[in-house]
Amino acid sequence: MKYNLLGKSAVRVSEVGFGCMSLGRDPAAATALLHRALEAGITLFDTADLYQHGENEALVGKAFKGMRQQVVLATKVGNQWRPDGSGWDWNPSKGYLLQAVDHSLRRLQTDYIDLYQLHGGTLDDPLDEAIEAFERLVEQGKIRQYGISSIRPSVIREYVRRSHMATVMMQYSLLDRRPEESCLALLHEHRISVLARGSYAQGLLAGKPAKEYLNYSEAQVRQAAALVVEVAGTSRSPAEVAVDFVLREPVVASAVVGIRTAVQLSAALQAARRLPLSAADLQALRQLLPPNAYEQHR
Template sequence: MKYRSLGKSGIQISEVGFGCMSLAPELGPATALLHRALDHGITYFDTADLYQHGENEAVVGKALKGQRSHIVLATKVGNQWRPDGSGWDWNPTKAYILAAVEQSLRRLQTDYLDLYQLHGGTLDDPIDEIIEAFEQLVQQGKIRGYGISSIRPNVIREYARRSHIISVMMQYSLLDRRPEESCLGLLQEHQISVLARGTLAQGLLVTKPAAPYLQHSAETVARASAAVQRLADTTISPVEIAAQYVLAQPAVTAAVLGIRMPEQLTDALRIANSRELTAAELAELQAAAPATAYEQHR
């Protein structure tokens, strides 16, 4: 397992992270998966207060109790469940962030978070107020650092310019190269880590039949998948190739993979121990899936 620094924070995280959103609610299976991941070097675990009405945080907290000094624990805030459970509303106010963190800390059975992330965001948000909330939590020792989860370039630019965020979680894969146009260079320049999600493009790069995806036709998706398959051999699998494409980008600190089944964890651990792609391999993959640009929120 390789480890990389999370922004300028000095926090070291595994370059393959465990996305906890899809974890089964049963404590036994979830604990087994989380402990196996930790035993094999995965240290970054990512959840959110939105997932399963907070129950995902509670399961992670119970499963990793006693392991706090060995893990990097991240969660997210901003989506507030309605009292009747019918859905959630966006609430990025300072008051809500300061109240929500207490509930997350309780569910996760810890007195601090390594990373607290705004779970979305728009230019209409009270950005200065949001930053004040996160900075207050840093000063209080309740969080070690903060970031945002966003694919909106205009929002990312504002936080890079106005705050001390240490990370941006965003969707990025061979089939979603939009961050290459406007985000990766900017974030690398500011020493802000990219936490990449969706690296397998919903499985279209490795196992699922070709279908239209974002701005790509099914034919383009098929070409990209074929390129991934073509580069695979006895030393590296299609899953590893898809993830290593993302990890090859200097701005990317970790690929955060959603893990629910033991087989998915096995794939994640293979990625962690696989070789890097060569320049020629990266060029071949890029030729198969043309870069695209964000059409909104530029």
Template sequence: MLYFACFAVNNHTMKYRQLGKTDLRISEVSFGCMSLGKNQAENTALLRKAFENGINLFDTADLYQYGQNEIIVGQALHDVRRDALIATKVGNQWRQDGSGWDWNPRKSYILQAVEASLTRLQTDYIDLYQLHGGTIDDPIDETLEAFDLLKQQGKIRHYGISSIRPNIIREYASRSHIVSVMMQYSLLDRRPEETCFSLLEDYQIGVFARGSLAKGLLAGKPAESFLQYSPQEVHAAAEAIHACANAHRSPGQTALRFVLRHPAITTAVAGIRTMRQLDDCLGVATAPPLTDEEITMLRHALPLNMYDAHR
């Protein structure tokens, strides 16, 4: 993993990592936009403060809020567009009656959907276009034709996938030019460590970690079942996180630092909705790294989990 010089803005010092084989430098913590509310002024203030303090990647999807999330991001970042990196996703097609969505990885749909996303984002290109899921039965060659065509046309700079399925990740890593995989990863979900991380490192494909706070369970939310872990095991993990937190590193920052210590990770995509959450995420830049002893304690806080499907 390549690290770059620090970038200080408003007393925060953000660090950057190179995304795979690309020339993109991504902030260690990036902004997951799915959690944004409906107030455009509040959202704009959040997004602009994040950008001004060194967060340079903003992740959204055409699925979120029926496309309204892309509109929010596009409006907030319009005048800094060339410096902000925008990632969005495609593949989930809303039904006309709004009752839900259907999976659609067909080339014709992707070529149609990208135009709508470009309009909503107020841009003529997308920095990272991601397939929002995937199954082993998809027409993968057709999907890849669409992404490669969009790249040739200059409508997207790079493409990736958002998936937690090892069989899908293997297919795209070996058959395509993806530069990133977004997947869930935290102290409570270390499944990618089994095979996915090493595979993606071999292919020089960056990992965007989402869910690093495990729905807030690692940052103060009352314990409940999570994946195959019992509430008692979740509580033990949260207690370990809190034991590693100190005056210079909050529990949330500790959980994010645990994720960022893995060399496969390019960025931790944090779902941010409030100024307090944003400030905590910005503080990751100056929070001390975990010591070897702390990493060992966290890794032994509960049994390692593994994928039990789509292997």
């Protein structure tokens, strides 16, 4: 397993991360899966206070109790559950962020969070307020680094300009190359790392039946998946190709893969041990379809 630093920080993460959102609610099975991942070299575990009303954080925290120094815990904030449980509302206010972190710390059974991320964001948010909250939490030692989870170039540019964030989590894959247009170069220039999610494009690049995806037709998705299989050949899996495509971008510190089953974990670990793509294979993948671009929030 290779490890990369997050931005300019001293936080080092495995280049394949464990997305915890889909973990089942069976504590024993989930704990066994998390422990197996850690034993195999995965150190980055990403959750959010939104997932299962906080139960996901609690599950991860309990699983790693007594192992805190071995793992990098990332979680997200900004979606506030309504008291009646009917849904949630967006709340990036300073007061809420300073309050919510204590609940995450309690559920994760830790006194610090390695990476605290704003779980979305718009230009209508009180950006400076949110940044002040994150900076204060760093000063207090409750978090080591902070970032945002966003696919909006307009929002990302403002956080790059105003904050000291270490990361941006964004969707990026062979079928979603929108970050290439402006975000990846900007973040690389400012030494802000990308945590890539959606590397498999909802499984379409890893064996699931083709369907329309973003601006690509079903036929185009089928064409991309076929090329991934061809490039994989007999020495790689399609998942390895999909992950290597993402990690070829130097700004991407980790491909965070959603994992729910032992089979999915095995695929992620295999991707971490992948054979790198040749320059010719990479060029073929890049030239197959016209890259898509963001239509909104530019």
